[in-house]
Amino acid sequence: MTASLPVTVIGGYLGSGKTTMMNHLLRHADGLRLAVLVNEFGELAIDEDLIEAEDDDIISIAGGCVCCSFGSDLTSALLKIASLDPPPDHLLIESSGVAIPSAIVGSVSLLDGFRVDGIVILADAETVRANAVSKYMSDTVLRQLSDANIIVLNKTDLVTASYLSETLGWLKQHNPGVRIIEAQQGIVSPQAVLDSFLVKPAMSEHHHHTQNLETVTMIPENPVDVEALAQELAGEAAGLIRAKGFATSQSGQKMLIQIVGNRWQISDAADDMDDGIVCLKYRSG
Amino acid sequence: MTDTTIYSARKIITMNPSRPTASHVAVRDGRILAVGDLAELETWGACTLDETFADKVLMPGLVEGHAHAMEGTLWRNVYCGFFDRADPDGKTWAGSKTIEIVLERLKEAEVKISDPDTPLSGWSLDPIYMGNVRVTRADLDKVSATRPIGVLHASGHIMNVNTKALELGGYLKTGINHPGIPLGADGLPTGELFSPEAMTPIAVHVGFDRSLTDADEQGLRDFGKLCVRAGVTTVTDLAARLEPDGVDAMLRVTGEAAFPARVVPLQFFMGATAKETVDKVVGLKKRATDRLRLGRIKAVADGSIQGFSARMRWPGYHNGAPNGLWYTAPEQLAELYRLALAADIQVHTHTNGDEATEMVLDTLEPALKDVPSPDHRFTLQHCQLADAAQFRRMNKLGMCVNLFANHHFYWGDEHYRLTVGPDRALRMNACRTALDTGVPMAVHSDAPITPLGPLFTAWCAVNRLTASGRTQGEHEKIAVDEALYAVTIGAAYTLHMDDEVGSIEVGKKADFAVLKDDPTKIGAEKLKDVRVWGTVQGGRIFSAAEL
Numbered sequence: 001m002t003a004s005l006p007v008t009v010i011g012g013y014l015g016s017g018k019t020t021m022m023n024h025l026l027r028h029a030d031g032l033r034l035a036v037l038v039n040e041f042g043e044l045a046i047d048e049d050l051i052e053a054e055d056d057d058i059i060s061i062a063g064g065c066v067c068c069s070f071g072s073d074l075t076s077a078l079l080k081i082a083s084l085d086p087p088p089d090h091l092l093i094e095s096s097g098v099a100i101p102s103a104i105v106g107s108v109s110l111l112d113g114f115r116v117d118g119i120v121i122l123a124d125a126e127t128v129r130a131n132a133v134s135k136y137m138s139d140t141v142l143r144q145l146s147d148a149n150i151i152v153l154n155k156t157d158l159v160t161a162s163y164l165s166e167t168l169g170w171l172k173q174h175n176p177g178v179r180i181i182e183a184q185q186g187i188v189s190p191q192a193v194l195d196s197f198l199v200k201p202a203m204s205e206h207h208h209h210t211q212n213l214e215t216v217t218m219i220p221e222n223p224v225d226v227e228a229l230a231q232e233l234a235g236e237a238a239g240l241i242r243a244k245g246f247a248t249s250q251s252g253q254k255m256l257i258q259i260v261g262n263r264w265q266i267s268d269a270a271d272d273m274d275d276g277i278v279c280l281k282y283r284s285g
Numbered sequence: 286m287t288d289t290t291i292y293s294a295r296k297i298i299t300m301n302p303s304r305p306t307a308s309h310v311a312v313r314d315g316r317i318l319a320v321g322d323l324a325e326l327e328t329w330g331a332c333t334l335d336e337t338f339a340d341k342v343l344m345p346g347l348v349e350g351h352a353h354a355m356e357g358t359l360w361r362n363v364y365c366g367f368f369d370r371a372d373p374d375g376k377t378w379a380g381s382k383t384i385e386i387v388l389e390r391l392k393e394a395e396v397k398i399s400d401p402d403t404p405l406s407g408w409s410l411d412p413i414y415m416g417n418v419r420v421t422r423a424d425l426d427k428v429s430a431t432r433p434i435g436v437l438h439a440s441g442h443i444m445n446v447n448t449k450a451l452e453l454g455g456y457l458k459t460g461i462n463h464p465g466i467p468l469g470a471d472g473l474p475t476g477e478l479f480s481p482e483a484m485t486p487i488a489v490h491v492g493f494d495r496s497l498t499d500a501d502e503q504g505l506r507d508f509g510k511l512c513v514r515a516g517v518t519t520v521t522d523l524a525a526r527l528e529p530d531g532v533d534a535m536l537r538v539t540g541e542a543a544f545p546a547r548v549v550p551l552q553f554f555m556g557a558t559a560k561e562t563v564d565k566v567v568g569l570k571k572r573a574t575d576r577l578r579l580g581r582i583k584a585v586a587d588g589s590i591q592g593f594s595a596r597m598r599w600p601g602y603h604n605g606a607p608n609g610l611w612y613t614a615p616e617q618l619a620e621l622y623r624l625a626l627a628a629d630i631q632v633h634t635h636t637n638g639d640e641a642t643e644m645v646l647d648t649l650e651p652a653l654k655d656v657p658s659p660d661h662r663f664t665l666q667h668c669q670l671a672d673a674a675q676f677r678r679m680n681k682l683g684m685c686v687n688l689f690a691n692h693h694f695y696w697g698d699e700h701y702r703l704t705v706g707p708d709r710a711l712r713m714n715a716c717r718t719a720l721d722t723g724v725p726m727a728v729h730s731d732a733p734i735t736p737l738g739p740l741f742t743a744w745c746a747v748n749r750l751t752a753s754g755r756t757q758g759e760h761e762k763i764a765v766d767e768a769l770y771a772v773t774i775g776a777a778y779t780l781h782m783d784d785e786v787g788s789i790e791v792g793k794k795a796d797f798a799v800l801k802d803d804p805t806k807i808g809a810e811k812l813k814d815v816r817v818w819g820t821v822q823g824g825r826i827f828s829a830a831e832l
Contacts, residue, residue, distance in 0.1 A: 014616050040556050071556020075485040098611040106463040107482040112455045136596075136615055136644050139608055 004115035005035075005082070007091045008194060008260075009104050011144050012122035013131050014097035017154040020186030021122060021193075022094055023047045028190050029063050035081050035088035036067040037074070039096040045069075074107055082113050090117075090196040098140055101147045117195055118242075118260030121148035122186075125156045125167055132174075146175045149261035150192070150241060157184045177236050179261035189213050191280055195244050195258060213241070214283045219276050220247040226255045230264040233257065233279070245277030289313045289332040290824075291323065296803055297343045300773050300788040310343065312795040315824035320789055337826065341818055342803045344769070345788050346518025346796030347739040348776035350687045351666055351729035354522040354548070356511060358504030359408045359733050362492065363394045365436055366409035370736050371514060373507035375829060384418055391428045391436070398432070405429065406492035407436035409733070410445065413699055414752065420445045421469070422476025435491025439695070441734060442592050444484045446476050446491055454487035480592075499531060505538045505548075512546040514829045515738045516798030518822040519777065519786050522550040523633065523666065523731075524583045527569060532579070539576040545820060545827040547576050547796075549780055551583035551633060554613065559621040566630050575823070578782070583666070584621060584634045585612040587641035590669060590704050591696055595638030597670070603706035609638060615648050622652035622663070631781060632663050633687075639670040639709075646678045653682060662725070664779045667692075669713050670705065676715065676722040685779040688714040690728035690745040691735040693758075697751035711758040716746045720767060727776035728768070739776075740804060743768035744813035765809050795824040 010018050022036055027050060038045050046059055046067050053060040058080075059067040066084065070077035074093075081091055091114070095104050101119045108114050121144050124131075131141045145151065151171055156164055164182075171180055181192055192213060220229055226249045233243050243259040246269055256269040257277060290312050297307040297320065304320055311318040311326045319326045326332070360372045365387045368380045381387040387410060395405050405428070412418050425434045425447035433450040437443075451457040451474055459472035465483030469475045478484045488494065500508055500522070512520050525531065527550060539548050552566045562582060570580030587609055588594025593602060594609040601608055618634070625632045636642040642665060649663060664685040665671070669692060671679075679686060693714050701710035712718070719726040728746045730737050746768045751757050763771070777787030786794050801816035819828040 014614050040558055040561075069556055072553075073485065074482070096614075097617075098614045100610065103464075103482065106465070110456065110461065110463060110466070110483070110486055135647075136611070136640065140611055 004113055005087065005091050006117040006194075006196060007093060007108050007114050008117045009093045009095055009101045009108075009119045010122070010193075011095045011099060011101035011104075011119060011147070012097070013124070013128075013137065013141050013144065015127065016122035016124045017152075017183075017186040018094050018122050019045060021152065021154070021183075021188060022092060023050065024186050024188070025092065025190050025193060026050055026061055026065050029065055030190070031063065032090060032194075032196055033064040033086070033088045035084065035091045036065065037070050037077050037081065037091065037093045038067060039094065039099075040069050040071065074104065075111070078108065078111055078114065082111070090194050092194075098137075100140070100143050117258070118149040118263050119147050120150045120152060120193055121145055122152045122154050123171065125153050125164060126158045128153075129167060129170060142174060145171065148175055148178050149263040151175065151178050151180045152183050152188055152193075153180055154183045154186055156182045177262040179239075179241050181241060191215070192241050195242055195260065212283045213280055215278055215280050217245070217276050217278050222248045222275055223250045223252065224248065225250060226257065226266050230257045230259065230266050233259045233277070234262050234264040236262070239281055241280045241282075243277050243279040245275075246273040247275055247277065287314055289318060289329060291326050291332050291334050292338050292343070293323070293334065293336055294338045294343045295340050297789055298345075298769070298803075298805060299790060300345050300770060301790040307789075310789055310795075310797075312821075312824045315795050317789060317791055317793050317795050319791060338799055342800040343789065344516070344798040344800060344804070345773040346786060346794075346820055346822060347516045347772050347798050348519045348727070348780070348782075348787060349512075349515075349517050349729060349732070349737060349739055349772075350521055350727040350776035350779050351523045351689075352520055352732040352737055353524070354500035354505055354508045354550075356733035356737060357506065357508030358500045359437075360507055362406040362408045362437075363391055364409055365390065365407040366439060367411050367414040368736075370409070373510040373514075373832075375514060375832070382415070384412070384415055384420060384424060387436075388424060388428055391425070391434065395429050395432065401432060404433040404435065404450070404490060404492040407434075409439045410436045411439040413696070419475070419477065422446060422448045422451060422474070425476065433490045435487065435493060437493065439734060440589065440591060442480060442589065444478045444488065444491075446478065446487050448476070450487055450491045451476060453490040456487060499526060502534050502538050505535065506541075506544070509545045510832045511732075511737050513820050513827045513832060514817060515740075516800065516817045516820055517546060517737065517739060518794075518796035518798070518820050519547040519549065519780075519782065520737075521780070522548055524553040524585075525550040527552050527565075527579070532569065532572070535577055536572070536574065540574065544576060545822050545825070547578065547786070547794075547822070549578040549581065549782075551581045554582055554584040554621055554632075559617060559624050562621065563624040563628050563630055567628050570630070578780075580630065581780075582621070582625060582630060582632045584618060584632055586618065586634055586636045586645055587612060587638050590637050591699060593704070595670075596640040596644070597638040597705075598640040598643065602704060604703050608640075615644055618645065618648045619652060622649055623656055626652060626656040626658045626661055631661065633666050633779075634663070635666045637667050637669050639672060639675065642668055642671045642675050646675060646682065649682055649684070659683070662779060662781055666729075667731075670709055671715060672712060673715070673718050673722065676718050676724050680723045685725040685727070686719050687727040687729050687776070687779055688716055688719065688746070689731060690714055690716065690742050691730045693749060693751065694745045695735055695752060697757045698753045698755070701751070701757060712761060713758065714746075715758075715761045716763045716767075716771070717761045720763060725775065725778045726771055727779050728771045729776075738813075739772035740815050740817070741813040743772050743804075744809075746771065747809050747812060765805060765812060768812070769804060795821055797821040
């Protein structure tokens with residue numbers, strides 16, 4: 001296995017709740033060392049009670065997490081993160097409200113030592129459809145949504161059930177196959193956003209009930225067509241929010257499978273890993 | 286009583302309509318005491334008559350309202366441009382007309398570097414004039430296969446690198462999937478890097494390791510020399526990061542006795558919130574000196590037209606490229622405008638596409654209703670595609686515009702053929718319309734994107750020739766007098782400095798462009814050929830020949 005740092009890009013238009021979600025994740029990091037890159041240090045970028053120390057360009061956060069701003073130079077900020085000792089477990093990049101997330105993924109993928117885990121886009125249930133037809137931002141908002149592997153539809157408590165259901169249908173039209181997580185006040189299960197949480201045994205169950213999520217472990221056939229399996233797990237029918245684990249290919253190679261919504265990645269893994277894939281999905285019934 | 290010097294001149298073009306020309310100007314304490322003939326000036330009492338400029342033409346010191354101090358820094362690299370261009374020491378580098386000549390010039394520089402690992406950097410390449418030939422890493426490998434090489438294009442948004450540079454930057458691998466990094470038949474990058482995102486990881490390995498928006502101390506001094514050679518006495522550094530060390534350095538260098546220009550740096554609105562930015566600039570404004578005019582902000586709404594990242598209204602790009610990118614959201618700009626208006630801080634906003642211009646107009650209008658500001662002079666920079674209706678709105682909103690006249694010459698043919706098509710190419714950089722609709726107007730070079738030289742810029746606005754020699758947009762031409770106004774008072778007005786500079790008039794700074802030819806007599810088509818002797822800045826004489 002490579003020691004590449006997994007990177008999740010968190011995007012979405014202004015006001016969709018990116019900062020709130022980021023703070024929720026930092027607050028529930030549970031021992032994982034998260035690094036967070038934000039476009040700018042606003043007054044409210046990081047909840048004050050989480051901040052342990054602050055210098056010019058880096059904020060130290062309780063539990064070994066850090067936050068940096070990148071402004072116009074994402075690459076330099078990434079290189080700074082790469083030089084942290086000890087290294088973080090997972091990097092979150094909060095993109096600006098007008099950024100095209102796939103462009104950020106492009107920049108990250110150029111650098112060695114990083115592995116793009118996926119793109120999570122927040123959408124404000126109240127305003128996303130209005131933003132998507134706004135005079136100036138329409139195409140930007142739609143490009144952000146179509147880049148998403150997972151959409152967190154936030155502020156669902158602020159709309160009626162029927163409006164919510166229409167919005168869900170509308171989102172699926174614009175990004176067929178995307179997984180949608182409903183959320184309120186930016187509260188989502190860290191497991192849903194970061195694969196680093198998914199396979200962390202100590203991960204407590206208490207996040208689940210708010211999201212109605214469950215993890216199940218599937219044991220794939222041995223051997224199996226790993227690519228076909230990964231595609232299936234990322235497909236809409238499987239309905240997984242994310243999954244991670246190991247399977248044995250038809251040539252006997254142990255493979256790591258990583259699923260983020262509709263995105264799948266496979267890579268070679270060490271022979272001594274046991275077959276088994278942890279899958280996160282909505283609780284059935 | 287302090288000393289008074291009276292300068293005689295062949296002619297003094299004052300830009301002051303109540304005394305349009307004169308033969309003498311009196312200077313005291315770095316300011317203009319009087320303008321007229323010798324007898325009139327001698328009524329001020331004891332003085333020294335200085336005949337240095339007896340055969341020269343004096344104009345108000347030229348004002349460049351949109352340039353970047355990094356031009357001074359870039360000259361340390363190999364000049365690879367298509368057009369002849371003069372460096373800070375006055376040497377004119379012949380334009381390289383083919384890629385082979387570019388490679389030869391790089392090779393000449395390469396053999397002079399003894400350390401094998403020192404990178405070789407070039408700048409201002411523009412294959413548009415070479416039949417859009419693709420330059421690849423194989424081409425640059427012929428210069429050196431072992432030393433990292435990077436050549437920045439004139440636009441600043443594209444770079445060519447050799448194989449060694451790709452290797453050092455970690456790009457020499459298959460599987461790269463990035464819109465700005467084309468791959469060759471072998472699956473490896475060709476060495477062409479489109480967009481700053483694609484360039485940055487490699488740039489550090491090919492000698493462009495500074496943020497491209499910043500000039501270092503030597504770069505700023507060299508920038509000052511370029512100003513003297515162009516007759517410029519007031520110049521903007523339009524978008525600086527202005528970090529504490531950088532501000533200290535700029536204060537130090539501009540404070541040196543021999544520094545010849547008044548520099549107006551604008552804080553780049555990027556990577557900080559509107560409130561932080563305005564608070565910071567309010568603080569910086571208090572540190573402003575005569576020669577370092579801190580206290581303004583630059584925002585960027587969209588990208589560039591030739592990079593297809595400018596935001597276009599319908600019908601969009603002529604070649605069908607998707608619409609460009611927003612660099613700042615309307616909500617962020619709205620907050621910036623409100624806070625800046627309230628704090629009396631001026632904001633200049635970069636717009637290239639007409640949709641970006643429209644967005645700024647739509648954003649500033651409500652901000653002005655919230656924070657009425659009768660003399661804000663917020664300025665649109667570039668604003669290349671605005672139509673007449675947008676200019677009329679600028680006028681109503683009290684905005685200024687600084688049009689990119691040079692761009693029309695250098696890339697007008699491309700815009701006609703490829704990016705925006707004939708109709709809109711004709712109206713690009715609509716100087717006539719700006720003046721006719723009553724929008725205070727300047728014209729600019731955006732140096733180092735095009736060379737610093739307001740008289741050349743004025744020539745561009747007057748003649749509207751493209752590089753291929755076509756007149757593009759006859760209607761938008763302006764007269765010589767109007768163009769000279771645009772590069773003096775016009776630009777000064779956009780900076781709220783028309784009370785201090787921009788005309789040769791009692792009480793103003795003794796800032797002169799010292800010319801060997803008369804720009805009002807040489808003929809409109811030869812305006813760019815006016816020879817510059819040097820400048821007088823704050824009463825101090827700077828001869829270009831003696832820099």
